[in-house]
Amino acid sequence: MVLELQKPRPIWQIMFSTHHTDVGLMYIITSVAFLFMGGVLALLIRAELFFPGSQIIADSMTFNRIFTVHGTTMIFLFLLPFAAGVGNYFVPIMIRYKDMAYPKLNAIAFWMIPPAATLIWLGFADFTWYATPPYSIISAPGPAADMWIFGLKILGVSSVLGAINFIVTILKCKHPDMSIGQVPLLAWSFLTSSLIVLVAIPTFAAALLMLLTDRLGVSGFFNPAKGGDPIAYQHLFWFTFHPEVYVLVIPAIGMMYEIIPRFSRKPIFSHSSGIFAFVLLSMVSFSSWAHHMYATGMSFTEKTVFMIGTLAAVPASAMHVFNFIATMWNGRIKFATPMMWAVGGIALFFSAGAGGVVNAAMPLDFQTHDSYWVVGHFHLFVMGTIAFGSIGFLYFMFPYVTGRMYNERMGQAHFVLSFVGTVLVFFTQHVLGLYGMPRRVFDYPPIPEWIAMNQIATVGSMVIGVGMAIFLINMIYSAGKGKISDTDDPFNLGGKYYWPYEAKNPHH
Amino acid sequence: MGHHSNWAEWIYIGVVIALMAWVGSEAWNAERLIEHIPADAEVIKVTGQQWFWTFEHEDGTKEIGELHVKVGKAYKFEITSKDVDHSFNIHDYVVLMDAVPGRINTVWFAPTDVGEFPIQCREYCGLIHYNMRGTLYVEDAST
Numbered sequence: 001m002v003l004e005l006q007k008p009r010p011i012w013q014i015m016f017s018t019h020h021t022d023v024g025l026m027y028i029i030t031s032v033a034f035l036f037m038g039g040v041l042a043l044l045i046r047a048e049l050f051f052p053g054s055q056i057i058a059d060s061m062t063f064n065r066i067f068t069v070h071g072t073t074m075i076f077l078f079l080l081p082f083a084a085g086v087g088n089y090f091v092p093i094m095i096r097y098k099d100m101a102y103p104k105l106n107a108i109a110f111w112m113i114p115p116a117a118t119l120i121w122l123g124f125a126d127f128t129w130y131a132t133p134p135y136s137i138i139s140a141p142g143p144a145a146d147m148w149i150f151g152l153k154i155l156g157v158s159s160v161l162g163a164i165n166f167i168v169t170i171l172k173c174k175h176p177d178m179s180i181g182q183v184p185l186l187a188w189s190f191l192t193s194s195l196i197v198l199v200a201i202p203t204f205a206a207a208l209l210m211l212l213t214d215r216l217g218v219s220g221f222f223n224p225a226k227g228g229d230p231i232a233y234q235h236l237f238w239f240t241f242h243p244e245v246y247v248l249v250i251p252a253i254g255m256m257y258e259i260i261p262r263f264s265r266k267p268i269f270s271h272s273s274g275i276f277a278f279v280l281l282s283m284v285s286f287s288s289w290a291h292h293m294y295a296t297g298m299s300f301t302e303k304t305v306f307m308i309g310t311l312a313a314v315p316a317s318a319m320h321v322f323n324f325i326a327t328m329w330n331g332r333i334k335f336a337t338p339m340m341w342a343v344g345g346i347a348l349f350f351s352a353g354a355g356g357v358v359n360a361a362m363p364l365d366f367q368t369h370d371s372y373w374v375v376g377h378f379h380l381f382v383m384g385t386i387a388f389g390s391i392g393f394l395y396f397m398f399p400y401v402t403g404r405m406y407n408e409r410m411g412q413a414h415f416v417l418s419f420v421g422t423v424l425v426f427f428t429q430h431v432l433g434l435y436g437m438p439r440r441v442f443d444y445p446p447i448p449e450w451i452a453m454n455q456i457a458t459v460g461s462m463v464i465g466v467g468m469a470i471f472l473i474n475m476i477y478s479a480g481k482g483k484i485s486d487t488d489d490p491f492n493l494g495g496k497y498y499w500p501y502e503a504k505n506p507h508h
Numbered sequence: 509m510g511h512h513s514n515w516a517e518w519i520y521i522g523v524v525i526a527l528m529a530w531v532g533s534e535a536w537n538a539e540r541l542i543e544h545i546p547a548d549a550e551v552i553k554v555t556g557q558q559w560f561w562t563f564e565h566e567d568g569t570k571e572i573g574e575l576h577v578k579v580g581k582a583y584k585f586e587i588t589s590k591d592v593d594h595s596f597n598i599h600d601y602v603v604l605m606d607a608v609p610g611r612i613n614t615v616w617f618a619p620t621d622v623g624e625f626p627i628q629c630r631e632y633c634g635l636i637h638y639n640m641r642g643t644l645y646v647e648d649a650s651t
Contacts, residue, residue, distance in 0.1 A: 060635055128632050134609060135592040139558070139634050224610030230593060231608060273517065295595060296606045297613035300543055304536055311528040318524045322517055357528070361535035363542055366604045370595055370630040436599030438630040441638035445626075 018103035020088045023110050025401070027085025028394070030113060031078045032475075035387075037121075038073035039468055041066050046425070046461035049454045052446045060442035064126040065144075067440060071129035072148070075248070076155050077117050079382060082390050083251040084109075084162050087190040089397070091166060094187045095174035102165050109165070112158035116151040123147030128440060130237055133222035133230045137214045149212050156205045163194035163201075185274045189254025192282040193247045199286070200247070204240035207233055231296055238289035246285035249349075249381060250278060252389030253320050256342045259396055260324050263339035264331030265493060269323050277319040284312045294365045303362050310360035317353055321346060336491050337411030341392025344419045348384025352377060355430060373433025376426040384422050391418075391471070398475070399490035404482035410474040417467030424460025428453050545616045549582040556587070556594030556607035559636035561627060573642045575627065578649045582618040595631035598644055606631055619646040 014022050045067055048057045057063045088106065092099055100106045125131075125148035127140040136145060170191045174183060183191075210221040211233065220226025222233040261268045268274060287309030294303055324346050333339065355377040358364050368374060391414075398406050432453040437444060444450050552575070553564040563571045577583055587596050589607035597604045598617070605615040627642035 060638055064632075064634070064637075126634075132593055132632070135632070135634060139592050224608075229610070231611070270514070270517070273514075295604050296608060297611060300539065303539065307535060308532060311532050314528050315521055315524050319517070319521060322520050326517070357531055361531055362539040363535060366602055369604055370597075371599075436597075436626075436628075438597070438628055438638075440632040443638045445641075 016107075018099075018107045020092050020100045020103065020106065023100075023103075023106050024085045024087070024089030027081045027088060027110055027113075030110075031081035031085060032394070034073050034077035034081075034117065036468065036472065038070050038078055039465065041070035041073070043461055043465050045070065046458040048442070049444070050458040052444050052451060054443065057442070061126060063442040064128075064440070065124045068125055068128050068148075069120065072120055072152075073117075074382065075129065075244075076152070077113065077120070079248045079386055079390070080155075080159065081110075081113055083190075083193070083248065086186075086255065086390070086393060086397075087162075087166055087251065089401075091169060091187050091190055092173070094184045095170055095178065097169065097173040097175070100165050101168040101173050105161050106165050109158045109161040112154050112161075116154035116158070119147040119151035119154070123151070130241070131211065132237075133211065133214065133228075133233050134224060136211060137223050138225070140215075146212065146215065149208055149215075153205065153208050156201050156208070159197050160201050163197035166190045166194040167198070181272065181275065185257040185268065185271065185278070186251075186254040188275050188278050189250045189257070192278040193250040196243045196247050196250075196282050196285055200240045200243040203236050207236035207240075231293070234293050234296060235290065238292045239286075242289040242292065243282075243285040245378075245381065246281055248386050250281060252345070252386040253278075255389045255393035255396075256324065256345060259338045259342040259392055260327050262493060263334050263336060263342075263491070264328045265334070266327055266331040269326035269329075273319055274323055277316045277323070280316040280319075281313065284309065284316060287312060288360075291360055291365070294362060295369050307360050307362055311357065314353065314357060317349070321350060334491065334493060337406070337408060337415060338392045338396035338491075340412060340415040341388050341395065344415060345385050345388030345392065348380050348388060348422065351427075352380035352384055355380065368433055370439055371433035372429045372437045372439055375439050376429030376433060379426045379429070380422075384426065388418070388422075394475075398478070399485035400487060402479045402482070403485060403487060404478055404480075405485040405490060406478040406482060407474050410470050414467045414471045414474065417463050417470070421460045421462075421464035421467060424463060425457045426460075428457045428460065432457070545584055545614070546582045546618075549584040549616050549618075551584050551586055552577075554585050554587040554596055554607065555590055556596060556629065556633075556640075557590035558592065558634055559629070559640040561596070561629075561640070561642045574645065575642065576645045576647060577619055579619050579622050579646050580649060582616060584614055584616040587613045587615065592633050593631050594629045594633050594640065597628050597630040598625055599628070600625045604630060619644075622646050622648055 014026070017023065044057065045063070048055055048063060057066070088100065123144040123146075125140065125144040127136040127145060127148075131145070131148065170183065170187055174180070210219065213219040214221055214223050214228070220228040222228045222230050224230060257268060257274060288306055290298065290302065290306040291310045355373070359368055359374070359377060395406060395411055432450065435447070435449050435453065437450050444454070551566050555562040555564075560573055563575045585596065585603070585605065587605050587607045588611060589609045591609060593609070594607040595604060596607055601617045601619065603615055603617050605613045607613070623646055625644040625646065627644050629637055629640035633640065
C-alpha cells in the first residue's frame with residue numbers, strides 16, 4: 001500500500017498530479033465533502049416534514065429545489081466519484097501496474113467534477129433529479145434548469161472517460177502472470193460497472209441535448225405541444241439510470257468482497273461465482289428500465305416483459321449475498337468497524353431487494369409507485385447498501401492511506417447510529433408510502449398516521465446526522481493525530497492473512 | 509478459492525428462481541384480471557392541470573376538484589393532462605395512472621364503500637404539487 005499522507009507535499013503538487021493514488025484521494029475527499037453537503041439538505045427536508053405546514057422552509061419552490069439538489073448531489077457527486085476514487089486508488093495496485101492506463105485522462109475526468117458541481121449548486125434547479133418533461137421544458141424556471149443540464153452533461157463525459165480508463169487498465173495493463181479469472185473481485189466490479197457506463201450513459205447524454213434544445217424552443221422532441229412525446233424521454237432516461245443503479249451498487253459489493261474475507265479470516269467462498277454474478281448483474285441491468293414507468297400507460301405486454309426483466313436481477317444479487325454468508329460461515333469473524341458496515345450493508349441490501357420484488361410485481365406497484373415507499377426503497381439501496389459499503393471501505397483503507405488508525409469506538413458509534421437511523425428513516429418511509437403519502441411534497445394534510453411516521457423518520461435522520469458528525473471528527477482528528485498504525489496488519493487480524501496484493505506504486 | 513462442493517449454492521439459487529417465478533406468475537395473473545374493464549363501465553374524463561383536477565361525466569356535467577360517483581357502479585377514467593405530467597391517484601381504491609399531455613390513459617374502478625376519499629397528484633408537477641388534491645364522494649345509488 002502507499003502511504004500518501006506521511007510525506008507532506010505542497011497542495012499544488014497533489015492537485016496537478018496525475019498519479020492514480022493522488023487522483024483517487026482527490027475523488028474520495030471531494031465526494032465525502034458532497035456527502036456532507038447533500039446530507040445537510042436531507043436534514044432540512046426531514047426537519048420541514050416533522051410537522052404538517054410550513055416550518056423552516058418558507059415556500060414549496062425552495063423545498064423542491066432542495067430535494068432536487070439533494071438527489072443530484074448524492075448520486076452524481078458523492079456515490080459515483082467515491083467509487084471512482086476507490087477504483088483509481090486500488091485497481092492499478094490490484095492488477096499490478098504502475099498507474100491507470102491513461103493518467104492524464106484520469107486527472108481530466110476528476111477535474112470535470114468541480115465545474116459540474118458548481119453549475120448544479122449555483123443553479124439549484126427544481127425539476128427533481130430526473131428532470132421529466134414537459135415540466136422541465138415549459139415550467140422549470142430560468143437558468144437553473146439549463147445549468148443543471150450542463151452540469152449533468154459534464155458529469156456524463158467524466159463518467160465515460162473514467163469508464164474507458166478502467167476497462168483499458170484492467171484488460172490491457174494487468175500483470176502478464178495474472179489471468180482475468182485471478183483479478184480480484186473489487187477490480188472485477190469496476191470492470192463490469194465501467195462496461196455498463198459505456199453502454200448506458202450515451203443514451204442520457206443524447207436525451208439531455210434534446211431536452212436543452214427543447215427548452216431553447218428550437219425542437220420539440222419531448223414537448224407534446226410541438227408533437228413530441230414526453231414518455232420517450234422517460235425511456236431514454238431510465239435506459240441510462242436503471243443500469244446506473246448497478247453502476248453504483250456493483251463497486252459497493254466489490255468493496256464488501258475486500259472487507260468480508262479479511263475480517264472473517266477466510267478466503268472468499270467462491271471467487272468465480274462472484275465474477276459470474278457481477279457479469280450477470282451487468283447484463284440484466286439493461287432488461288428492467290421501464291419498471292419505473294408502469295403507471296405511464298404501458299400495455300400489459302410491456303409491463304410483463306419488464307417485470308420479468310426486473311425479477312431476473314434477483315438471483316444474481318442473491319448469489320452475492322450467498323457468497324458473503326458462506327464466506328463468513330465458520331470464519332473467525334472480527335467485528336471491527338469496516339466489518340460492521342459491510343455486514344449491516346448486506347442486511348439492508350437484502351431488505352432493499354425484498355422491497356424491490358414488491359415493486360416489480362405489477363399490481364403491487366400501483367400501490368407503491370411515486371409514494372414514500374419508493375423513497376424508502378431506493379434509499380435502502382443508495383444509503384443502506386452503497387453508502388454503507390463505501391463508508392466501511394473508507395474505514396478499511398484509512399490506516400493504509402494515512403498510516404494512522406481511526407478511533408475504533410467512534411467508528412463503531414458511527415455505525416450503530418447510522419444503522420439505527422437508516423432503519424428509522426427508511427423502513428418508516430415504506431409504511432408511510434402504504435398509507436398513501438406521495439413523494440416530493442412540501443406539505444401534507446394532518447392525518448395522524450402520516451404525522452407519526454414522518455416524525456419517526458425525522459428523528460431517525462437526526463440520529464444519522466449525529467453519527468456523521470462523529471465520523472467527520474474521527475476522520476479529521478485521526479488523520480493528523482491518530483495512533484500510528486502497523487501498515488502490515490492494522491486491524492490485528494493475525495499476520496498478512498489473505499492479502500493478495502502488496503505492490504507499492506511510488507510516484508513517478 | 510479452491511475446490512469445494514457447491515450444492516448448497518445451487519439449491520439456494522434454485523429456491524430463489526422458483527420464488528421469483530411464483531411472484532411473477534401471481535402478479536401476471538392478478539394484473540390480467542385487474543386490467544379487464546367491464547363493458548358497462550361509465551366513462552369519466554379526467555384532466556389534470558397545474559394544480560387541480562377536472563372531471564367530465566358521460567352526461568356532460570363537469571366538476572372541479574370534486575368527483576361524485578355511485579357506489580357499486582363501475583367507472584372508467586380517461587386521464588390526460590393540459591400542461592405537464594401529473595398522476596391521478598385515489599389511494600384507498602388503488603387507482604393510480606399518470607396524466608400525460610397528448611395521451612389518454614385509462615384505468616377503472618368500482619367503489620364498494622360510501623364515503624369521502626382523498627384524490628391526490630402523485631407525480632411531481634411544480635409549485636403546488638403538494639396540494640393538488642381533490643375529494644371523491646361515493647354516494648348511495650338511491651340518492
